Amino acid sequence: MVAMPHRSLSINGSTYVVEVGDDVPLLWVLRDLLLLRGTKYGCGIGQCGVCTVMVGGQALRSCLLPVGEVREAVTTIEGLAADHPVKRAWISEQVPQCGYCQSGQIMQAAALLQQTSKPTESEIRSAMRGVLCRCGTYNRIVRAIQVASGQVS
Amino acid sequence: MERRAFLGSGLVMAVSMTGALPLRAALLEDNLECGVFLELQADGLVRLFLNKSEMGQGVMTGLAQIVADELGVAWEAMRLVQARAEERYVDPVGGRMVTGGSTSIRHMWRPLQEAAATARELLIQAAAVTWGVEPGTVRMDGGLLATGNGHSAPFGRFIALAKRMPWPERSQLRLRSADQHTLLGRPVPRVDVPDKVQGRACFGLDARPRDVPVAVLAWPPAFGARPGRIDEAAARAMAGVRHVVPLEGAVAVVADTTYQALQGAEALGVDWQGGARLDDRIVTESFAAALQQQGLLAVHRGEVEMGLAGAKTIEAFYELPYLAHVTMEPMNCTVLWHKDRCQIHVGTQNQTEALATAARVSGLPPARIDIQTTYLGGGFGRRLATDMVAEAVAIAKAIDGPVQLVHRREHDFQAGMFRPGCHSLLRGAVGEDGAILAWSHHVATQPLAGPGGQKPGVDRAAVAGVADLPYAVKALEVRWSPVTLPIPVWPWRSVGASHNAFVVESFVDELAYLAQADPLAYRLSLLQGNEAALNVLRLAGEHAAYRPKPAGGGRRQGVAYHYSFGSNCAMVADVTVQDGRPKVARVVAVLDCGPVVNHDLVAAQVEGAVVMGLSAAMKEAVHFAEGGVQSVNLHQYDLLRCDEVPPIEVHLTQVMREVGGVGEPALPPVAPALANGYFAATGRRIRRLPFLAALDQPVRQHTPPAAS
Numbered sequence: 125m126v127a128m129p130h131r132s133l134s135i136n137g138s139t140y141v142v143e144v145g146d147d148v149p150l151l152w153v154l155r156d157l158l159l160l161r162g163t164k165y166g167c168g169i170g171q172c173g174v175c176t177v178m179v180g181g182q183a184l185r186s187c188l189l190p191v192g193e194v195r196e197a198v199t200t201i202e203g204l205a206a207d208h209p210v211k212r213a214w215i216s217e218q219v220p221q222c223g224y225c226q227s228g229q230i231m232q233a234a235a236l237l238q239q240t241s242k243p244t245e246s247e248i249r250s251a252m253r254g255v256l257c258r259c260g261t262y263n264r265i266v267r268a269i270q271v272a273s274g275q276v277s
Numbered sequence: 278m279e280r281r282a283f284l285g286s287g288l289v290m291a292v293s294m295t296g297a298l299p300l301r302a303a304l305l306e307d308n309l310e311c312g313v314f315l316e317l318q319a320d321g322l323v324r325l326f327l328n329k330s331e332m333g334q335g336v337m338t339g340l341a342q343i344v345a346d347e348l349g350v351a352w353e354a355m356r357l358v359q360a361r362a363e364e365r366y367v368d369p370v371g372g373r374m375v376t377g378g379s380t381s382i383r384h385m386w387r388p389l390q391e392a393a394a395t396a397r398e399l400l401i402q403a404a405a406v407t408w409g410v411e412p413g414t415v416r417m418d419g420g421l422l423a424t425g426n427g428h429s430a431p432f433g434r435f436i437a438l439a440k441r442m443p444w445p446e447r448s449q450l451r452l453r454s455a456d457q458h459t460l461l462g463r464p465v466p467r468v469d470v471p472d473k474v475q476g477r478a479c480f481g482l483d484a485r486p487r488d489v490p491v492a493v494l495a496w497p498p499a500f501g502a503r504p505g506r507i508d509e510a511a512a513r514a515m516a517g518v519r520h521v522v523p524l525e526g527a528v529a530v531v532a533d534t535t536y537q538a539l540q541g542a543e544a545l546g547v548d549w550q551g552g553a554r555l556d557d558r559i560v561t562e563s564f565a566a567a568l569q570q571q572g573l574l575a576v577h578r579g580e581v582e583m584g585l586a587g588a589k590t591i592e593a594f595y596e597l598p599y600l601a602h603v604t605m606e607p608m609n610c611t612v613l614w615h616k617d618r619c620q621i622h623v624g625t626q627n628q629t630e631a632l633a634t635a636a637r638v639s640g641l642p643p644a645r646i647d648i649q650t651t652y653l654g655g656g657f658g659r660r661l662a663t664d665m666v667a668e669a670v671a672i673a674k675a676i677d678g679p680v681q682l683v684h685r686r687e688h689d690f691q692a693g694m695f696r697p698g699c700h701s702l703l704r705g706a707v708g709e710d711g712a713i714l715a716w717s718h719h720v721a722t723q724p725l726a727g728p729g730g731q732k733p734g735v736d737r738a739a740v741a742g743v744a745d746l747p748y749a750v751k752a753l754e755v756r757w758s759p760v761t762l763p764i765p766v767w768p769w770r771s772v773g774a775s776h777n778a779f780v781v782e783s784f785v786d787e788l789a790y791l792a793q794a795d796p797l798a799y800r801l802s803l804l805q806g807n808e809a810a811l812n813v814l815r816l817a818g819e820h821a822a823y824r825p826k827p828a829g830g831g832r833r834q835g836v837a838y839h840y841s842f843g844s845n846c847a848m849v850a851d852v853t854v855q856d857g858r859p860k861v862a863r864v865v866a867v868l869d870c871g872p873v874v875n876h877d878l879v880a881a882q883v884e885g886a887v888v889m890g891l892s893a894a895m896k897e898a899v900h901f902a903e904g905g906v907q908s909v910n911l912h913q914y915d916l917l918r919c920d921e922v923p924p925i926e927v928h929l930t931q932v933m934r935e936v937g938g939v940g941e942p943a944l945p946p947v948a949p950a951l952a953n954g955y956f957a958a959t960g961r962r963i964r965r966l967p968f969l970a971a972l973d974q975p976v977r978q979h980t981p982p983a984a985s
């Protein structure tokens with residue numbers, strides 16, 4: 125068997141050294157090797173967005189991202205500050221139902237607000253279209269983003 | 278394991294989804310138990326054992342509100358523990374430990390209230406004895422027992438004495454009146470939200486200890502196919518792969534990590550043998566053949582044929598597809614196998630069946646099986662089935678060790694259990710005054726056995742909302758023809774109502790136009806005496822600023838009403854049309870589910886049901902090819918996305934006295950409200966779902982017509 129490369133990853137402000145092949149998707153490195161299980165598996169093909177994390181400030185689908193291509197710092201739901209405005213708004217607007225998609229929703233929303241501090245409703249909706257929610261929490265998500273960006277209270 | 282979750286305001290609520298038993302045993306002696314669900318501790322905490330699964334509906338919060346309010350303790354004193362699967366925790370009405378049918382609050386409200394009132398009564402007696410006062414002078418609020426004249430102490434002080442007090446008769450319990458409620462009816466924040474926002478909530482897939490291997494199944498493309506030759510060596514050669522386990526109709530690959538198991542299952546290259554003959558054409562033909570049969574008579578009332586001989590008649594054929602649940606968390610189950618006993622972590626809606634399944638497959642006595650319910654990443658009926666438990670236990674037994682079974686998404690679709698497709702042929706007649714002279718309704722579906730098993734006679738789900746048609750009709754005939762197909766079918770959010778409401782509410786709209794009446798006014802005229810139905814419809818009209826206009830004349834509002842799961846729901850959809858395609862501009866929903874524990878929980882359920890209903894109505898259909906499911910992942914079965922969701926206004930009202938269901942009743946009216954709005958805007962009647970596909974296809978007739 126080929127020896128696995130040791131690779132160093134910067135995740136949530138810590139450096140992790142993992143022994144893993146280049147092509148393993150970041151999702152499974154997070155969930156299975158680092159036990160950072162806030163990031164979820166939904167489809168494995170980039171269609172549902174529940175696996176969304178931030179890499180270098182950009183929201184990416186970790187199920188499609190081979191760990192070998194990760195060059196920048198990764199932030200997962202566990203690494204987003206507990207009192208981040210998006211998380212606070214998610215609580216005040218009581219967004220989650222089953223909750224399974226919500227890590228992905230929150231990471232996508234946090235990345236959006238990092239790029240656009242006061243997005244319009246249609247900007248919010250199109251930025252969020254990549255993350256599915258079977259429980260149908262979409263309108264609360266939109267409202268929570270408006271709250272987090274100080275556009276409504 | 279008891280985990281602590283922080284509520285927004287800094288309150289602390291311990292939420293334990295696993296490991297209730299040791300804690301319980303340790304504390305048992307000093308605690309005051311009232312029934313099996315409630316335990317009061319000397320330190321002022323109240324432990325509530327939840328026999329219902331949290332799948333997003335907020336049931337933990339709702340049930341805790343009922344107890345805290347009736348008992349008279351602060352919200353912060355509540356500790357919630359997910360009860361393990363045991364006979365004593367069964368739903369007192371349903372007799373099983375099951376979460377489904379929009380029954381949790383309906384079934385548990387009264388029993389929990391009585392348990393809490395009993396505890397309060399015992400404590401009051403104990404305090405009265407201690408202080409030498411009349412029990413009638415002692416009250417319990419905010420966790421304190423107090424008299425009007427100076428006595429006051431926390432309830433924990435009286436636990437020991439209360440345990441020796443005579444148990445009050447059920448008939449003598451004095452439940453708090455509405456004006457004494459401090460939590461009931463309040464939008465108390467959900468206890469599960471903080472964990473879900475921080476990514477800490479433990480779903481089934483998160484319950485795997487690090488060193489427990491993962492099993493992924495190679496699943497046949499055709500229903501019922503058997504594995505022939507497999508390339509076991511290729512799979513075993515893959516990094517991390519430990520076992521290849523043949524199961525009935527599938528092959529499991531067990532590996533150290535999920536990714537390795539996924540890769541291993543793919544490498545197996547199974548040569549599948551046999552299996553069903555099935556594709557979309559066969560499905561359509563089977564339904565057509567079923568509608569040619571007489572079918573079983575569900576209702577026959579009045580002179581249907583005579584009514585249909587009248588002047589103004591209409592015939593319509595409706596077609597609805599199979600649907601998948603698509604819970605965002607794929608099916609999974611973790612078995613910690615110890616040979617003579619096992620612990621199972623699973624997000625299930627059906628603990629009773631999960632336990633029975635695990636016992637059957639493992640050969641272990643139920644007492645040696647500990648089922649721990651995790652959070653469910655969506656249920657919608659899918660997790661009433663225990664196929665994932667059977668698979669996981671079989672694998673654990675075969676490898677004689679612990680394992681986590683994971684359905685990859687493709688497998689989740691292929692091994693789905695679907696909302697049955699439904700074809701219906703209707704004939705109706707109206708008189709000069711608009712009265713419905715006859716309504717003849719022939720529905721074809723696969724029988725929906727569901728968790729309860731198949732019962733003889735007419736399938737109840739097949740004729741739900743039809744056999745009990747709420748509208749005044751002079752003659753009614755309802756027939757059901759069972760369709761025989763190898764497709765596994767299963768309850769899907771709102772079950773039979775999810776197809777029949779579309780048919781009934783579209784057809785009543787068609788009859789309104791036939792009678793040259795406004796669809797809303799027409800419904801009101803046919804529901805005389807049904808105050809709850811009239812109320813929701815009127816309110817929906819008011820809140821939506823519904824404006825009657827002549828048929829086909831650019832009006833863009835569609836109305837629908839449905840009664841299901843003990844609740845009344847009316848909806849108005851505002852529909853705009855661009856290039857012939859509908860866009861829903863707003864949905865106004867009015868729900869009467871009787872008394873409400875927490876308005877915000879109800880509103881969230883209605884919002885979610887509208888989204889799921891709209892998703893199904895617009896987009897969703899399971900397609901079949903080559904013996905199995907053709908749509909195996911989300912690129913082939915898309916769901917409604919954030920930019921496709923209209924504003925949804927939810928209004929609650931209460932005419933109903935009984936507690937009604939909440940999770941399901943707001944789904945059925947969505948599709949017909951959309952179709953009726955589209956007709957109002959364009960004059961084109963869509964009788965086939967999903968909408969977007971139907972628009973691109975020529976109108977289909979039922980061929981050959983069953984009516985002679």
Ligand code: FES
Nearest residue numbers: 166167170173187
């Ligand atoms: S799991 Fe990554 S997009 Fe679905």
Ligand code: FES
Nearest residue numbers: 222223257258259
């Ligand atoms: S909250 Fe359940 S899938 Fe989004």
